[in-house]
Amino acid sequence: xxxxxxxxxxxxxxxxxxxxxxxxxxxxxxxxxxxxxxxxxxxxxxxxxxxxxxxxxxxxxxxxxxxxxxxxxxxxxxxxxxxxxxxxxxxxxxxxxxxxxxxxxxxxxxxxxxxxxxxxxxxxxxxxxxxxxxxxxxxxxxxxxxxxxxxxxxxxxxxxxxxxxxxxxxxxxxxxxxxxxxxxxxxxxxxxxxxxxxxxxxxxxxxxxxxxxxxxxxxxxxxxxxxxxxxxxxxxxxxxxxxxxxxxxxxxxxxxxxxxxxxxxxxxxxxxxxxxxxxxxxxxxxxxxxxxxxxxxxxxxxxxxxxxxxxxxxxxxx
Amino acid sequence: xxxxxxxxxxxxxxxxxxxxxxxxxxxxxxxxxxxxxxxxxxxxxxxxxxxxxxxxxxxxxxxxxxxxxxxxxxxxxxxxxxxxxxxxxxxxxxxxxxxxxxxxxxxxxxxxxxxxxxxxxxxxxxxxxxxxxxxxxxxxxxxxxxxxxxxxxxxxxxxxxxxxxxxxxxxxxxxxxxxxxxxxxxxxxxxxxxxxxxxxxxxxxxxxxxxxxxxxxxxxxxxxxxxxxxxxxxxxxxxxxxxxxxxxxxxxxxxxxxxxxxxxxxxxxxxxxxxxxxxxxxxxxxxxxxxxxxxxxxxxxxxxxxxxxxxxxxxxx
Ligand SMILES: Cc1ncc(C[n+]2csc(CCOP(=O)(O)OP(=O)(O)O)c2C)c(N)n1
Numbered sequence: 198x199x200x201x202x203x204x205x206x207x208x209x210x211x212x213x214x215x216x217x218x219x220x221x222x223x224x225x226x227x228x229x230x231x232x233x234x235x236x237x238x239x240x241x242x243x244x245x246x247x248x249x250x251x252x253x254x255x256x257x258x259x260x261x262x263x264x265x266x267x268x269x270x271x272x273x274x275x276x277x278x279x280x281x282x283x284x285x286x287x288x289x290x291x292x293x294x295x296x297x298x299x300x301x302x303x304x305x306x307x308x309x310x311x312x313x314x315x316x317x318x319x320x321x322x323x324x325x326x327x328x329x330x331x332x333x334x335x336x337x338x339x340x341x342x343x344x345x346x347x348x349x350x351x352x353x354x355x356x357x358x359x360x361x362x363x364x365x366x367x368x369x370x371x372x373x374x375x376x377x378x379x380x381x382x383x384x385x386x387x388x389x390x391x392x393x394x395x396x397x398x399x400x401x402x403x404x405x406x407x408x409x410x411x412x413x414x415x416x417x418x419x420x421x422x423x424x425x426x427x428x429x430x431x432x433x434x435x436x437x438x439x440x441x442x443x444x445x446x447x448x449x450x451x452x453x454x455x456x457x458x459x460x461x462x463x464x465x466x467x468x469x470x471x472x473x474x475x476x477x478x479x480x481x482x483x484x485x486x487x488x489x490x491x492x493x494x495x496x497x498x499x500x501x502x503x504x505x506x507x508x509x510x511x512x513x514x515x
Numbered sequence: 516x517x518x519x520x521x522x523x524x525x526x527x528x529x530x531x532x533x534x535x536x537x538x539x540x541x542x543x544x545x546x547x548x549x550x551x552x553x554x555x556x557x558x559x560x561x562x563x564x565x566x567x568x569x570x571x572x573x574x575x576x577x578x579x580x581x582x583x584x585x586x587x588x589x590x591x592x593x594x595x596x597x598x599x600x601x602x603x604x605x606x607x608x609x610x611x612x613x614x615x616x617x618x619x620x621x622x623x624x625x626x627x628x629x630x631x632x633x634x635x636x637x638x639x640x641x642x643x644x645x646x647x648x649x650x651x652x653x654x655x656x657x658x659x660x661x662x663x664x665x666x667x668x669x670x671x672x673x674x675x676x677x678x679x680x681x682x683x684x685x686x687x688x689x690x691x692x693x694x695x696x697x698x699x700x701x702x703x704x705x706x707x708x709x710x711x712x713x714x715x716x717x718x719x720x721x722x723x724x725x726x727x728x729x730x731x732x733x734x735x736x737x738x739x740x741x742x743x744x745x746x747x748x749x750x751x752x753x754x755x756x757x758x759x760x761x762x763x764x765x766x767x768x769x770x771x772x773x774x775x776x777x778x779x780x781x782x783x784x785x786x787x788x789x790x791x792x793x794x795x796x797x798x799x800x801x802x803x804x805x806x807x808x809x810x811x812x813x814x815x816x817x818x819x820x821x822x823x824x825x826x827x828x829x830x831x832x
Contacts (some may be wrong), residue, residue: 255586287619288618291616291617291618291620292617296617296618297617297618298618298620299618299619299620300585300620305582305585305620306614306617306618306620306723308609308610308613309609310605312607313578313606313609313610314580315575315578316572316574316575316576316577316578316579316582316606317578317579317582317584317585317610318582319575319578319579319608320578320579320580320581320582320583320584320586320590321582321585321586322582323579323582323583323584324579324582324583324584324585324586324588324590325586327583327588328566328586328587328588329537329718330586332586334582346574347574347575347578347605347606349572350570350572350575350578351575351578351579353570353572353575354569354570354572354575354576354579357570358567358579360579363713376810398611400555418640437762475592511615511616511619512615512616512652512653513615513621513653513655513676513677514615515623515675515676515678
């Protein structure tokens with residue numbers, strides 16, 4: 198990363214976290230419709246990876262990839278209004294939370310069914326190459342999601358077709374209440390990729406620079422025609438599955454241990470101590486974050502709910 | 516005169532030639548030409564970049580087709596047997612079918628393949644799955660009965676901006692022949708196959724041919740209306756016919772419970788109550804898996820005798 202990119206990464210990390218903190222207060226005020234899913238402690242994965250994309254690449258973020266939306270140019274208000282079911286949301290209230298996208302921005306809206314985005318992004322990469330377009334499709338999956346049929350079908354097809362696709366698995370130790378040990382008989386997700394002859398790396402998911410660099414390698418590989426690439430980002434889900442879940446099934450020591458590895462604290466220390474940024478440079482970014490969050494939170498809060506007229510229509514083009 | 520199978524191939528050939536965004540995706544469809552040889556020869560004409568073999572991964576095939584459609588291709592996905600679409604149900608129904616409504620992005624793709632019973636295909640190679648895809652939003656469903664329709668409707672399906680399920684009754688593949696046109700046939704238009712004034716048999720797919728056979732026995736009494744497309748549905752044509760004949764038999768090979776006939780029955784009762792001179796009648800398959808042995812399968816199939824019996828009863832009502 199260049200110095201400029203480092204500052205940018207810092208800004209996005211802080212924006213991601215502040216956005217979710219603001220969402221949490223909306224949630225506590227009962228202004229969030231439905232559950233609130235956090236990426237606390239995992240922000241470096243979405244941001245490091247999305248920043249490594251080229252403008253022409255496409256990404257399909259999942260529920261914990263708020264950061265990828267931000268890097269792709271969406272504003273906090275888009276997430277706020279989505280979570281609050283407002284008329285001003287990108288889907289005009291038709292779908293929830295991170296279920297939005299726009300191919301003009303290279304963002305594919307996810308569906309809830311875990312694993313489903315993998316074959317779709319294989320098709321995005323493959324279909325682009327078929328038309329001579331340089332474009333890699335990137336998507337994410339949780340450790341639990343790697344047990345789905347679509348994960349395996351998708352990776353196999355990607356490998357057979359040598360599709361320019363990158364899959365980032367966020368190994369955050371739990372799938373709702375299920376620890377990885379009950380999810381699979383292996384400990385490293387990269388072993389899954391080996392079965393499909395897909396090159397795979399284990400990455401420290403709490404290190405934004407490492408994620409950025411590894412994603413860069415992965416994209417390079419995919420772009421060069423050698424086929425898909427798999428990254429396993431080791432990390433920890435620091436909250437419950439969603440905010441309703443107190444996650445008492447997670448051992449306290451485990452959380453304690455990971456609290457010391459917070460990706461934002463760590464990157465901040467690096468910026469100051471290793472890369473020689475001045476504290477004012479960072480507080481300048483913090484101020485930008487604060488202003489934007491406040492402005493967008495107000496926008497969302499003041500936005501109307503859709504009236505019923507938008508409920509129907511638009512199933513087909515005509 | 517060409518077979519329905521050749522008509523389907525010709526539709527794909529013409530679309531591949533007309534639009535370089537069209538690609539075929541399926542199992543054993545390239546050099547091998549497909550399990551039924553529907554795509555035979557197309558790989559030689561259009562190359563393995565556009566006629567693409569896949570692993571046995573129905574979900575990934577449809578998912579990849581959706582992704583490819585989003586970047587501008589027009590994929591036509593062959594299910595070796597339409598029964599296997601059950602393994603790709605999620606991608607078709609939850610991804611493709613709902614995307615335009617949810618976020619404004621459509622996917623122009625066709626899923627096609629052989630369906631239907633009558634060839635001892637047993638429980639997993641004989642089904643008529645249309646109901647499963649009509650009871651969820653977002654998927655157009657086409658079920659042609661003639662070579663001409665198979666050609667014209669498939670061309671329209673491939674050009675359509677939304678997901679289309681194209682059902683090909685395997686019993687008809689090589690058994691019926693016809694002249695084909697050179698143009699797409701618009702979706703959503705039923706066709707009157709025979710005029711009559713005593714009752715209307717509303718049907719589609721292979722059942723159209725059974726209905727025509729049966730109608731013969733009743734002189735000018737039985738009208739046969741071929742739906743051709745189940746969604747978009749030509750409700751107006753159904754209503755127009757029933758308003759004239761005042762009696763209707765809804766006839767299809769798919770299961771009776773919650774089938775197309777159930778839906779039409781409800782719509783007719785809701786809208787044409789005063790026009791009816793007899794009970795809305797259904798002839799359709801029982802709520803039971805499709806058996807293997809020919810005699811058992813024959814007993815399972817809602818055939819000509821059952822239909823004739825229903826027509827007789829209703830005409831005499
Ligand atoms: C196919 C499917 N089955 C079940 C669910 C319900 N579900 C939503 S999130 C979740 C846990 C996901 O765990 P993981 O993939 O590890 O991701 P994480 O939540 O840890 O980020 C489950 C079971 C789903 N969304 N999709």
